[in-house]
Amino acid sequence: METTFLGLDALMLARIQFAFTVAFHFIFPAFTIGLASFLAVLNGWYLWSKDEAYLHLFNFWLKIFAITFAMGVVSGIVMSYQFGTNWSVFSDRTGPVLGPLMAYEVLTAFFLEAGFLGIMLFGRGKVGNGLHMVATLMVAVGTAISATWILSVNSWMHTPAGFSVNDAGQFVPEDWWAVIFNPSFPYRLIHTLTAAYLTTAFIVGGVGAWHLLRGRWQNKSVRKMFSMAMWMAAIVAPLQIVFGHEQGLNTYEYQPTKVLAMEGHFETHENGIPLYLFGIPNQEEGRLDYAVGIPKIGGPILGKGWNASMDGLDTVPEAEQPPVAMVFWSFRIMVGIGFLMMGVGLWSLWVRWKGRLYEDRWLHRAALVMGPSGLVAVIAGWITTEVGRQPYVVYGEMLTAEASSPLDAGAVGASLLAFIVIYFAVFGAGVGYLFKLMGKTPERAPYEEDIDYGPLRASGIVPGVQQEAPKGGNDRQPAE
Amino acid sequence: MDALATSIDLTIAWALLLAFAVYVYVVLDGFDLGIGILYPFFRKKEDRDLMMNSVAPVWDGNETWLVLGGGGLFAAFPLAYAIILPALYPPIVAMLLALIFRGVAFEFRWKAVGTFQARFWDAAFIGGSTVAALAQGITLGALLQGIEVDGRAYGGGWWDWLTPFSVLTGVAVVAGYAFMGATWLNMKLEGDIQIRVRRFARIFGIATMGAIVLVSLWTPFLEQEYFSRWFSFPAALVVAPVPLLVALIGFLLWRSITEEGRDWMPFVLTCALFGLCFLGLGVSMWPWVIPPTVSIYDAASPAKSQLFMFVGAIVLVPIILAYTGYAYWVFRGKLKPGEGYH
Numbered sequence: 001m002e003t004t005f006l007g008l009d010a011l012m013l014a015r016i017q018f019a020f021t022v023a024f025h026f027i028f029p030a031f032t033i034g035l036a037s038f039l040a041v042l043n044g045w046y047l048w049s050k051d052e053a054y055l056h057l058f059n060f061w062l063k064i065f066a067i068t069f070a071m072g073v074v075s076g077i078v079m080s081y082q083f084g085t086n087w088s089v090f091s092d093r094t095g096p097v098l099g100p101l102m103a104y105e106v107l108t109a110f111f112l113e114a115g116f117l118g119i120m121l122f123g124r125g126k127v128g129n130g131l132h133m134v135a136t137l138m139v140a141v142g143t144a145i146s147a148t149w150i151l152s153v154n155s156w157m158h159t160p161a162g163f164s165v166n167d168a169g170q171f172v173p174e175d176w177w178a179v180i181f182n183p184s185f186p187y188r189l190i191h192t193l194t195a196a197y198l199t200t201a202f203i204v205g206g207v208g209a210w211h212l213l214r215g216r217w218q219n220k221s222v223r224k225m226f227s228m229a230m231w232m233a234a235i236v237a238p239l240q241i242v243f244g245h246e247q248g249l250n251t252y253e254y255q256p257t258k259v260l261a262m263e264g265h266f267e268t269h270e271n272g273i274p275l276y277l278f279g280i281p282n283q284e285e286g287r288l289d290y291a292v293g294i295p296k297i298g299g300p301i302l303g304k305g306w307n308a309s310m311d312g313l314d315t316v317p318e319a320e321q322p323p324v325a326m327v328f329w330s331f332r333i334m335v336g337i338g339f340l341m342m343g344v345g346l347w348s349l350w351v352r353w354k355g356r357l358y359e360d361r362w363l364h365r366a367a368l369v370m371g372p373s374g375l376v377a378v379i380a381g382w383i384t385t386e387v388g389r390q391p392y393v394v395y396g397e398m399l400t401a402e403a404s405s406p407l408d409a410g411a412v413g414a415s416l417l418a419f420i421v422i423y424f425a426v427f428g429a430g431v432g433y434l435f436k437l438m439g440k441t442p443e444r445a446p447y448e449e450d451i452d453y454g455p456l457r458a459s460g461i462v463p464g465v466q467q468e469a470p471k472g473g474n475d476r477q478p479a480e
Numbered sequence: 481m482d483a484l485a486t487s488i489d490l491t492i493a494w495a496l497l498l499a500f501a502v503y504v505y506v507v508l509d510g511f512d513l514g515i516g517i518l519y520p521f522f523r524k525k526e527d528r529d530l531m532m533n534s535v536a537p538v539w540d541g542n543e544t545w546l547v548l549g550g551g552g553l554f555a556a557f558p559l560a561y562a563i564i565l566p567a568l569y570p571p572i573v574a575m576l577l578a579l580i581f582r583g584v585a586f587e588f589r590w591k592a593v594g595t596f597q598a599r600f601w602d603a604a605f606i607g608g609s610t611v612a613a614l615a616q617g618i619t620l621g622a623l624l625q626g627i628e629v630d631g632r633a634y635g636g637g638w639w640d641w642l643t644p645f646s647v648l649t650g651v652a653v654v655a656g657y658a659f660m661g662a663t664w665l666n667m668k669l670e671g672d673i674q675i676r677v678r679r680f681a682r683i684f685g686i687a688t689m690g691a692i693v694l695v696s697l698w699t700p701f702l703e704q705e706y707f708s709r710w711f712s713f714p715a716a717l718v719v720a721p722v723p724l725l726v727a728l729i730g731f732l733l734w735r736s737i738t739e740e741g742r743d744w745m746p747f748v749l750t751c752a753l754f755g756l757c758f759l760g761l762g763v764s765m766w767p768w769v770i771p772p773t774v775s776i777y778d779a780a781s782p783a784k785s786q787l788f789m790f791v792g793a794i795v796l797v798p799i800i801l802a803y804t805g806y807a808y809w810v811f812r813g814k815l816k817p818g819e820g821y822h
Contacts, residue, residue, distance in 0.1 A: 067587045073540060074583035078576045080550045084565030085572055091565075092632055095558020096781040100789040103555040106548045107796040114544045115803045118537030119810055126810050168632065170558070172782050405566040406633050415573045422577055426584055426604075433591040 005413025028072030034200025036140035052445035053220035090403035109146035155185035199374025205229030206371020221442035233345030258388030273298030330383035505545035514661020516609020575615035582608030617653025621646030652691030659684035
């Protein structure tokens, strides 16, 4: 029996495979959770205002939703079986506690989304606007319910509660309320759902910015999508920083080791805790090389005094430390993107105040660059929390090393290669189709044809752009 | 009710509920996988568009029953989930990857640019559907022929699942799904393409019946216990209606796909035929979940887990069936050539 594949043992291969498939999967729901709600808002707004610009915007994003949702479904089915194929010991032992939560996810969320998706995508003409709106809402609600259950499961793995262990070594539920509403769940749910909404807002904003940069400011759908996205950025990004901070405090209470790794505290501090902005973690030597920090303010941030003391990673046995560098860096990427998002949001408020929201090309360029930033941030945050939990799969209760299936390294290696090749090929093609759809100009409402917006004020716009988009609507979607 | 009785009743209830979920999956995803299997026999783009559009609004919901099957097994019988999936690692991974190809084909096929991409996603739909069906059939056969268990884990080798019997069940499921796909299309389409679909319904109908006979004759010889259930007196009297009903439905099916008549009839009869096959499997396997070692009681999660889910399932499954039924009702009737959802 082979014990390694390309120098990696079966456990490491299974970990890479899970990390790869779950990270890939997570990209899709991180986008569709927010997009489903955005679509419900657009459709509701259209029905209420009868303004066709919202209908065109709805149809524009609906096509994108359909493709993304399909990729989310098929990559999600992989997840629901991978617990068993690659983590059979974990499945056997946690099944009694986590299985029912996942079963509830299927029963309350997956069926709801899938059952109404067909009507949402294809049924407006068959069921009428009212029921179509109901179907759209059901899909949006379904995505949020799904996130709720799966984040409860994930949170339980970080802060297990409400269970006992039976003779077979299985975790057995004692108190379902305590299991579901385990200590980290409310914080993680709010932080993750908000992250999903922000991710969507920045993708929508990036697409809007792209069309504005192409001179399509006369298209009301384009203006609306950019404006709505920037409102989200301005309001939600600052809130998200607060939510993230709250989750950090919760993590410090229940998983202090993870926070030590996130913040690079190898050493114990006696009189005041610094906040390290930069440094290179050196786990072998147990120190943060080239550390740049602000003295003392780490204490108040963690809810302690200015002169507080804190045990560092030097008090944690090496075998119980997570890989510090990954946690340290991924945390910084996530936080950095969070502040950049807030910056774009506040900038957009200023520009909006000045009445130049659809003209400020630098804002548009920034929004375009920040388009995929939410996806990067959610993956980075995911790595922070999951790698920070190591070496445990169920924190404090079960080691990751004990959780995997008795599989041959060759078998896992072969499947891992297959997943990598197929995911990049299939989902790469899918992302290509998404870009094509995003690059199409949303249809213009008929009433817009006659409106003469006049030339845009010359400031902030290059002359060439107006030639690109003369009045009269030749930026309409070409007939297919 | 004392705790033990509760747990035994719940365990049976969960076994039945999961069997129901798997049956619904087989029927629903059976016909839409079947459409992919039938694709190679319909080369014109317009035909293929129609075939795919006949399931485009519902395929997603159909596949959710597979997730319920996996999730439900994890929750109600975690030990079985933890043994069966590693034992069947290659076919399960193949099925998952195949489902990716066919699932995205529903969307990507309509976005394809140029003939290469169009052909590629058609091939992905055909290959994905066929491999998924084959892998599901092999999984069934490998489970039926028995899985080696060591303690609380799979104890066999990596190719144990591959035997002549599991290959037969694999091919049987491919034929069966193609048959279901053809009877579904017979219901949803009209005109020239319906006539051609009916021809394939007859071909795959014969293949399916042949496969059912072969698998049924082979199964009792896999395991002494299976044999005694089917052929020992008086047990045989109790189970005898199953093969007799299969023969009756086979006859009715043949009539309904050879003569003009109600177009929904062959599809409904196919569902009944699959139901009987399912019942036959139950006769052989009950109360094992992994023959011949792990029973549903061995694998059951604690009563507290099963009860918590059962309360929800009893309320939610009827609701799910209702709105799923509504979604089918919305898209009922014949699909006209040129009418499409994309």
